[in-house]
Amino acid sequence: MESIEALSKKLSDYLKPSQIEQVHKAYEFAHEAHSGQFRTNGDPYVSHPIAVANILSSFHMDEDSLSAAMLHDVIEDCGVPKRIIEEKFNKNVADLVDGVSKLDQLDMASSAEVDAENFQKMILAMSNDMRVIVVKLADRLHNMRTIEFLEKDKQKRKAKETLEIYAPLAHRIGMNHVYRELEDRSFKVLYPTRYRRLRVALKKNRGNQKRLLNKIKRALEKKLVDQGIPAYVEGREKHTYSVYRKMKINKRSFEEIIDVSAFKVIVDNADNCYKTLGVVHNIFKPIEGRFKDYISIPKSNGYQSIHTGVIGLDGQPIEIQIKTSDMNEMAENGIASHWIYKMGERIETGPQQKARRWVSDLLELRDNFDTSKDFIESVKTNIFPDEIYVFTPEGKIIQLTAGSTAIDFAYAVHTDIGHHCRACRINRKLAPLSVPLESGQTIEILTEKLPQTSPAWLNFAVTSRARNSIRHYLSNLKKSEARKLGKKLLEQSLGSLNVKLRHLQKDKLTEALKAIGVKSLNKLLEEIGLGNRVGNVVARQIIGFLNQENSDKNSGLFLEITGTEGLVVNYGNCCKPIPGDSVIGHFTSGGLVVHQERCKNILPFRQDPAQCFPVYWHEELDREFSADIRIQAYDEPGLLATLASTITNSETNIESVQTLEIDIDHVEFNMTLQVKGRDHLASIMKKIRKLKNISSINRIHDQELREVSTIH
Template sequence: MSAEPTVEGLAKELSTYLDTNRINQVRRAYYYAEQAHEGQMRKSGDRYITHPLAVARILAELKLDHQSLMAAMLHDVIEDTGIPKDALAEQFGEDVAELVDGVSKLTQIEFRSRAEAQAENFQKMTLAMAKDIRVILVKLADRLHNMRTLGPMPYEKRQRIATETLDIYAPIANRLGMHSICTELEDLGFAALYPMRARYIRKAVEKLRGSHREIIEEIRGKLQAKLEERGLPGRILGREKHLNSIYNKMKFKHKSFHEIMDVYAFRIITDTEDDCYRILGAVHSLYKPLPGRFKDYIAMPKANGYQSLHTTLFGMHVNIEIQIRTEEMEQIANNGIAAHWMYKNEASNVTSVNQARVDRWLKGLMEMRERADDSLEFIEHVKVDLFPDEVYVFTPKGRILELPSGATPVDFAYAIHTDIGNAAVACRINRNLASLSQPLQSGQTVEIITAPGARPNPAWLSFVVTGKARSSIRHALKTQKRAESLELGRTLLKKSLKGFGTKLSEISDAQIQAVVRHNQVSSFDDLVSDIGLGNRMAYLVARQLVHGAEGSDTATVEEAQPVDGGPVTIRGTEGLLVRFASCCKPIPGDPVVGVMDSGKGMVIHSDTCSRLPDDDEGRASLTHLKWAKDITNEFAVELRVELERQRGIIAELANAVAKADGNIERINVEEQNAKFSVVSLVLHVSGRKHLARVMRRIRTIRAVTHISRVRH
C-alpha cells in the first residue's frame, strides 16, 4: 500500500474544516517527517511514518488546528532522527517547533514504577501543559495510537505502558473532558493488563446484548414516539457500557455483572438547552423517575466542563438511564478541551468557560508545584485532583464552587484563597455554625469565619481532600515550624552563651561564619533552627562560638557540663515545637524541665517525671524552665478519685468540677466492687492554684475517700 492515498485521505478529512493553505502546511510536515524517518520500521513491520500519520488522523477527528496536526506529524523527528529544534523552527515556525519539543520531552518521560522518577516526570508534564495545552493533546493521541498497536510489544513493556496509561494518561484525558479518548485508553489499558478478564466480560456483554435487543428497541421506539408527539427534535442513541467501567464496578462496588447490565442506557441529543429541559419533562411523563437520581449538569457543569441532564427512570420492569444534551454539549462531552478548537471560529460560550476551567486547573497545578517540597508530595496532591467526583457549594454571595466529593469547609476556604484557608477558625453552613471537618453536600452555602493571626491546624491534614488545601497547609506549617524553631533555637543559644558570660551580639561575624562552615550548614539561621528542632545541642554551638569552631567538639563529659545561663521562660502557647509530655502532664506552677526531641523540638516534663534520665550526662542535657506569670491557657491534668459507690455520684463529681471552673475532658470508672469505685478524671485547668481549688471542691463530696494527681 503506498503512503500517498493515506496523506491524501487525511487532507480530504481536513478539507471539512481547514483552508487549503493550512492543509498544504500539514502536507509539507508529512513529507518532511517521511524523509526524516526513511528506513525506520515499527515493531509491527509497518513503515514508521504510519504512526505520525495515524496520530494526526486522531487529532483530525477532534478537528484540531493545523499547528497541532503538524506537530503530530513531526513529534518523533527531534528524538529519533537527530534533527535539531532550530531546523524545525526555520521550516515550520516557532510555534510548531515548540510543540514538537514539548511532545518530545513528554515522550522521553517514562513513568517507571519507581514513584520518585514518575513524580519528577509528572512535574515536567505539568510545565509542558501549562505552556501550551496542545502538547498534551498531541501526546494523548500518540499514546492512543500506541495503545491500539501494543500487540507486537514484549509482555513487560506492554504491562508498563498499560499501567502508565491507566494511572496517568486516562485520568488526564478525563480531567480535560475528553471522554471518548479516556474510555478508549481505559479499555485498551484494561485489555492489555487483564486479557482474560477483558475477553470474558466482552463475551458476556455480547451475549446479553443479543438477548435484550427487543427490549432496547421497544424502549427506543416509545421514547421516539413521545418526542414526535410533543414535536421535540432529538436523536436517540443507545449507550455502550465500557469493559473497564464494568470491571471497576464489579471490583469496587461489589456489584454482580447482571446488576450492572440490567440498566438500559440512552442518550438523547437535541438542538437547544431549552429542548433539553422539555425532553426531560417528556420522558418523565412516559416513565416514572427514580427519586434522588436526577442530576442537572447543565446548570452546574462538572469540573472538566461536562454538561448534560441525567435521569434514571423505571419502566418495563427495568431501570432506564437517560442523558439529555445539545449537539455542542455532546462534542464537549466527547472531546472536552479539544472541542475548543472546533468552535473557535464561532465564539462559543460553553468552550470559553471550558477553557477557563482548564486554565484554572493548570494554574492550581502550578501553585501546588511551587509549594510542594519534593516531586513525590506533588504527585500525591495531583492524583487526588485527577479523580474527582464533584460537589457544588455556594459562597454567601452566590458564586458556585466545585469541589471533589468528601471536601470539607477547609477545602472550600483554600479553594477561595490560600490566605482565607490559613486564617480560617470556624464556618457556617446554611447560616448555622458547623464543624470545619464536616463533609460538604451539594447545594449548601458555606461561609468561612477567619481571625487575624490564626494559623492552620496540623489536624486538618487528616480530613482535607483537595490537593490545594493539603499542599497549602503543609507549606504554612513548614513556614510556621521554621519561624518557631528559629525563635526557640535563639532562646536556647542565648541561654547557653549567658552561661559562658557572653552575648550573641558580642560574637564577630567571622566567628559565626567559621562555626557555620564547621557544622556544614548553609546559614547561621539553619544552625539556630536545628537547635530549636532538637537536632543540635545549644551548649555545643555556644562553646564553638566562644572558643572557636575547631577543636571544640572533643570535650570530655566533665567539660561538657554546661554552665547554666538561667532558666528559659515558657508560656505554653509556643506552637508546634513545644509540647507537653502526656506521661506527667505538667501544669503552670509545677517545676518543669525541657527535653529536646530530635527533629520535633522540645517536650516539657515535670521535674519529678519517671521518664527523665537519672544519670549526670542525661540530666546535663535538660533545659531548666520557668513559667511565665500571665498564663491564661488551659492544661490537661489527670486525677485519681476513690469513692464509695452510690447512685448519681458521677454526676455529683462532674458538678463539683464545673463549680470550680474546671473542664472535664474524660471520665473513666476504672475498677469497682460492690462498695468502692476508682474514677480516673482528665480535666483542664489553668495552673496549680486552679487545680488545688478543683481538688478542694471534690474533697467536699462525702462519698470521696481519697484523691490524688496521677503522674506516670
C-alpha cells in the same frame, strides 16, 4: 497503513489549502528525519505520526496541532533541535513538539523518577498551550492500538501508566471518547482473561436485551414526536472497564450489575432538554436520588447533560442522558471540540477554560512538592474526584471534592483566606471547620488579621490544594516556632494521659526517641509542629515505651490499640486486621494505619522506625471489626438462609454477601462479618464448618483475593 493522501482528503473538509500545505511540509520533514527507522510491527516509523495526525483530524484540530503530530518524535528520536523546527515552521509548532517530547539525558535512579519529570514537563507545556495534551493523548491512543507488538513486560508498564494517568487526564479534560478507549485497551492488556470473559457476557446481555431496548427507544421517540420535540434517541452500552470497575467497587457479579445500558436523547436546545425530562418522567417512573442537572452546574471538565434514572418496561433501572448536539460533542471530545482561531486569537470553550484553570492549580501545587515523583502521585489521586458545589455569600459557585470542609472551601477561594480562617458559617449558622460540606450550602469564612494555620487542619482537610497549602505554610515556619507549636501539641496529648513532658526521665525519653526514629526531642517537636507527625500518636508511643518495663512484651516500642482512637487510628482495608492478629503500625500524615504483619503493602516500610513500629491490641476492646471469609459449598435451596441463621445466632452482623456460582452444583459465598476478634471469628467458622454441604471455609487476608474473579 494510513497515507498522507487519505489524510489530506479528510483535512480538505475544514482546512484551507495553505494550512494543508503546512501539514504536508511537516510530513515531508518527519519522513526524512525518521528515514531508516521502523515500528516494532515492521511498518516505516513515519506511519505512526500520520496515524496520530489522523486521530487529531477527527477532532478538526488546527494545522499547528497536526504539524506537531507529524513532528512529535523528531526531537526525542532523531535529535532535531527545537530551534530548527521553529525556523522551518513556527514557534507554536516548535513549542507543541517540545511539550510532548520526553526529557533526555536524565541522571536519575529509577524509571519512575524519569516518568515523573517528563509528566511535570508536559504539565508546564500545557499551561502555555492546552493543545499539548490533545496531541499527547492522540499519540498515546495510537500506541495503545498497536501495543500488541511490544514485549509483554513493556505492554504491562505502558497499560498501567495509561490507566493511572492518561485515561484519567482524558476524562478530566472532557475527551470521553478517548478516555473510554484508553481504559478498555489498558484493561485488555492488564487483565486479558477478565476482559475476554466480560466482553462475552456483555455480548450475550446485548442479545438478550435487544428487543426490550428497541421497545423503550420506540416509546421515547413516539412520545417526543407527539410533544413536538425534535430529538434523536440512541442506546448506549457502557464501556467494558466501567462495568468491571463497578463490579469491583460494589463487589458484585456481572448479573448483579443491572444498568449496563443507557439511552442518550439528543435535542436541539437547552429548553427542550428540560421538556424532554418531563416526557421521560411521564413514561417511566423516576428513581429517587438518580437525577442530576449538569446543564445548570457543569462538571469540572465542562460536561453538560441531564441524567435521570428511571424504571424501564421490564422493571429494570435504566439511565437516560438528555443533551443538545453541542453538549454531546463537548461530552465526547472535550477541549478538542470547536478549536477555533479567529484573527490569531483563540476563542476558548467552557471545557478549555476549565481545563486551563485546572492546569494553573496544578502548577500552583507543584511548588509545594520537593520532588516530581511526589507531585505526580498527588495528581494521580486527584485527577477526577467526586464533586460538590457550594456557594460564597455573593452567590459564586465553588466546586470542591466530595467530603470537603470549610477549610477546603477557604483555600479554594484564596490561599490567604485559608491561612487566616478562624471560623465559618454554613447557611448563616456558625459551624465547626471540620464539618463535611454538602452541595447547595452557602459558606462564609470568618478571618483573623494574623495567620491561624494549624497542623490539626490536616486531620480533616480533603483537597490537595488545602492540604498542600497548609503543609507548605507550616514548612516555612521558623524551626523555633515549629518547636514551640509541637511542644504545645505534645504536652496537650501527654496531659490527656496524665503525664507531663518535663517529668519524663531524660535517659528513658532518649531511648523512646531512638525507638520512634528521631535523633532528638527538638527534632520530634519540630516534626509535630510541622504536621509530619500526629501528637496523639507520638504521646501514646512514648507512654507505651515507658510502661514496657512492667509488661511482658518483647523489647522495643509498642503502641496499644484500644479501638477508641477515632480518626487518629485507621485499619488497613487491604488486610483488614482484627484483634488477635499480629499487627504493625504504619505512620502516615493522616495518623496511624494498622496492618497485619503479613500484609504485602507494609513490606517496603517495615524496617523504617520513622514509618513503622510495633503495636498490640488492648486486652478488652469494646468494638467490632470487619473480617472477610470465603465459603464453598454444594448448592441446595435455602443454603444462604441456613448460613445467615448460623452467623446471626453467633451474635454477629453480616455486612455484605457476594454469591458466585462455581459450576452447576457448587457455589461460593464471600462474606464480610463484624467480629470482636480472631477467637470470635474462629468460633463462627467452626459452626459453619459443621453445617451440611460445606466443603471449605477460610478467612481472606489479601486484597487481591477480594477482587471479582469470576464472570458468568
